[in-house]
Amino acid sequence: MKNYRTKIISNQEISPGYYRMRILAPGFSETAHSGQFVMFRVQRSLPPLLRRPFGIFRTGSLPADCDGLPPKEFVEIVYKVVGRGTTIMAELHEGDKVELLGPLGNGFDAPSCDGERILVGGGIGLVPLYMLAGELIEKGCNVRLLMGGRTRDDIFAVTEFERLGVETYVSTDDGSLGEEGVVTKVLERKLQKFPKAEVFACGPMPMLCAVRDICVANKTPLQVSLEESMACGVGACLGCVVKGAGHTEERPSYLCTCKVGPVFKAQYLDWNALAQSHGCGGCE
Amino acid sequence: MKNYRTKIISNQEISPGYYRMRILAPGFSETAHSGQFVMFRVQRSLPPLLRRPFGIFRTGSLPADCDGLPPKEFVEIVYKVVGRGTTIMAELHEGDKVELLGPLGNGFDAPSCDGERILVGGGIGLVPLYMLAGELIEKGCNVRLLMGGRTRDDIFAVTEFERLGVETYVSTDDGSLGEEGVVTKVLERKLQKFPKAEVFACGPMPMLCAVRDICVANKTPLQVSLEESMACGVGACLGCVVKGAGHTEERPSYLCTCKVGPVFKAQYLDWNALAQSHGCGGCE
């Protein structure tokens, strides 16, 4: 974990409204795991005041320079333009100075590989699944990725996932790409076919709630990556907490999304509280 | 007076730390007089919150386009990078969108032309004198410009002034260009030579105080252009006032620099109050 004062290698629109930014970060990849995130400082001057959290899409390094310089390590994030900060980010260019704190938090936990691994990503929730897919494939797992989005614009990086050896299934709410309907419909089908699968999910809270209900019904192990508003990213402000399973006023169990998470095993979370604070219908 | 939502034609460093910005402004020149100013909005987002006032250096128009479009009218400002706003301005480029309110305030008053016209500009105070010089030359006056600066970097646009037909005298505190010493020394000499001259001055308050003392001693008519912190630029906030001559608590005379000024006939101002609020030694 380090605060990188560094610069942008590239910043490109990869699907309407979605950008991929590659940032120089020597030494970053050594410590980064799938599911971790970074706190990105949009610009040195205000606004926005606070850093923005983004999942790590992947790490890597550019080939060594012809003039004998060492290879350049980088980290890549993929972001969707939704507000003030991401709008400014979309206008940044190669060479612009940025600050990046990371890698932060606890990522996915995928020890062994009996049975299928099903990854469920909704929209921008695809981001942390790419590194996870890579790690699982390397371990020899069978990895299936269910990608969901509102329209075709929300589906990105399909070929990248396929190049890893992942079997991908696309569904969109409007049917503009892949199957028409919600991604959880696909999940239900797959779980019937692979009852011993393990599920890893990231996406909007209503999707996560639905995925969790399905996994509970099927007794399927589930890990989810959560998004909460964050200020510090390092466990200091206590702004990003979620309630843990079994939380009571007397024996409070508040877990920092930035420190204990952002990836949690589903059974350790209080799903009713989650659903409530995110304004979606309660979970089962 | 209009709020132009327009764009930059060019923005160039003309001397270390000094920039000249040319901004598209159709119809601007018809109403602009020498000594008036504009309120420039540095960028649409914060910071800085408030607009910044800048004197009008000149107005003009680019030749008509080959494709038959009408000539492009523009206004030019010259600014010194001193703080947050001007630092951002220095990074703006051709084509960037900006907002400009103007022309604002009352400029120089130069009706007829008996005797010499002596213009005294200190540093960035040269800016409003260029249009004035042009107007005076057009009327057939003899115009002498005394340019003062701390170092040679503070002297700019000399050839432009000379091209108008102005006789220029340069002095710098460190002697790095022209005569060594303060510009007021030169003024005293000139006034001895041309006792019937009229003086127009713009620059830092200590310089203006000194110029005013010399003019009082020589009974020379003087007009000065003042700088005060401004918020609105249109006489609404009353933030930019200076005390008028004869101001008392019972019969207050506060004059808006943005509306009554920025150019004032020296005899209408309360010079002690001016000197005090700008933290320079009192005037005579």
Place this chain on the structure above:
Amino acid sequence: MSETTRTTVKKPSMAVEIAGIKLRNPVMPASGTFGYGEEYAPFLDLEKIGAIVTKGLSLKPKAGNPTPRIAETISGMLNAIGLQNVGIEAFIQHKMPFLRTLNTPVIANFFGNSLEEYGEVAKRLNDIPEIAAGELNISCPNVKQGGIVFGTDPKAASEVVALVRKHLQKPLIVKLTPNVTDITVVARAVEEAGADAISCINTITGMSVDIHTRKPRIANRTGGLSGPAIRPIAVRMVHQVVQTVSVPVIGIGGISRPMDALEFLIVGAKAVQVGTANFVDPSVIQTIIDGIEEFCIDEGIKDIHELIGSLRL
């Protein structure tokens, strides 16, 4: 949006009534940031805004404070104008002739240096038929009571409001200062003393120092903080006041975009005033009005009253 759909979308009703004054829409300038109206005529159509609020008026002309009077801060500004104004007589003579020509309600912001003076100004306002209402600024020090600000003491506030209420034969809006422990106490006091509406907030006292000269950046040492920086504080206070009183509340503080104004309306302000933002963009009030209208259309709101106080808790 295509031409056909545009014509079929019905514009929402934007009219509101504050203390008996009918406003065509709920957006007006804040006192002291819009001169006497005329200064902004080149930049927006004064007959399209909700009302015009004058610079604070006193019985006699007031000199105001020494300069520098303003300083920019992060996302805000400090001012210590010191209530400089032409005085009520010069206002009638020089400023009313222009205002009189407009088909827009004029609200006269006013203050006194003593209890009596407040009463005197109120009486003088009665003589101007075209003034729709008075907005009483109680954020002024009571010279007699050792400089304690009227508006920070519920009793003093109540007293001055009752006195003005007695003399003013027009709707009375009382403008609260945020520099208090509990704004609901003062709000209740001025409502009981006869305020027909409440506007809040005035500026928050602040200070800024030039580290090189080591002097305060405004001559008066402290000044009033305004602008976007104070908006969350203003929204909170308007929310509190709306929950406390039953008279209409005008929300003020850091409004510079349509969404800012909407925030105040949603917490329950019946109208809003735009202050510092006028300096940044002289036609911002029109932009805000247009933006609110657009928001209503997008959200299927037919009457602005559906929005006012629609906060979901």
Place this chain on the structure above:
Amino acid sequence: MSETTRTTVKKPSMAVEIAGIKLRNPVMPASGTFGYGEEYAPFLDLEKIGAIVTKGLSLKPKAGNPTPRIAETISGMLNAIGLQNVGIEAFIQHKMPFLRTLNTPVIANFFGNSLEEYGEVAKRLNDIPEIAAGELNISCPNVKQGGIVFGTDPKAASEVVALVRKHLQKPLIVKLTPNVTDITVVARAVEEAGADAISCINTITGMSVDIHTRKPRIANRTGGLSGPAIRPIAVRMVHQVVQTVSVPVIGIGGISRPMDALEFLIVGAKAVQVGTANFVDPSVIQTIIDGIEEFCIDEGIKDIHELIGSLRL
């Protein structure tokens, strides 16, 4: 600067003493924005900062508020963490072992949910020799008195300070809330009740609403505003308090650059705390310390005390 001149420039003396605690320099984190210190160890040398101030501690662990707890505002943020903390016992067991290893004074920020609880925590702090001082947060509602915040009432503030003073055998810093009409009244009350130093300000209550959901952007409805937006208000209050009391004052509020800290020192704060800015830049405290040092060198200041209170009026 060339190597030779660099070595000949003498570093200014930066040490200050607050309530008997010696600080190597006057810059420390503000409570609740620096965790328990360890969280920021990767980003700056904790042995180079003035002191470490803990998250607010209470007798029992405290759950805090529902989420969302934070929201960004213009140049500031709102928080309603609800004083979540591990409780004093867990603090001693799990957080002190790390803090104990550091050669930097640790200041324990603490609070109670009742008068008695304040006293209990104070007593418990006596058992931790490595705690240099207690910083008493009186911006908490007094449950017994219908939720009125201790720090907004001079009498309640005085009472709680006197009680804690009786029990705490360490220097006592009292942290004031800015949500009051006249901060000098509370400052005087807590000084008289035995405060060895005063820190101010805590956050200013604010609110922000999401115009689309029409819900407050934090679950608790209102939250505390912090960050650059509040700095002018904080500078004003620190100035007022410095003029009023004779105990040392620690300035807090919106500090994120060296020049911000200098502003507080110039008006008379003997030390400063940096809060929200830690979130923006985790090594900002070091940057501020370096910047103050540089400023002193540039201005020929040999001892930071020449700067403290050097405001020119």
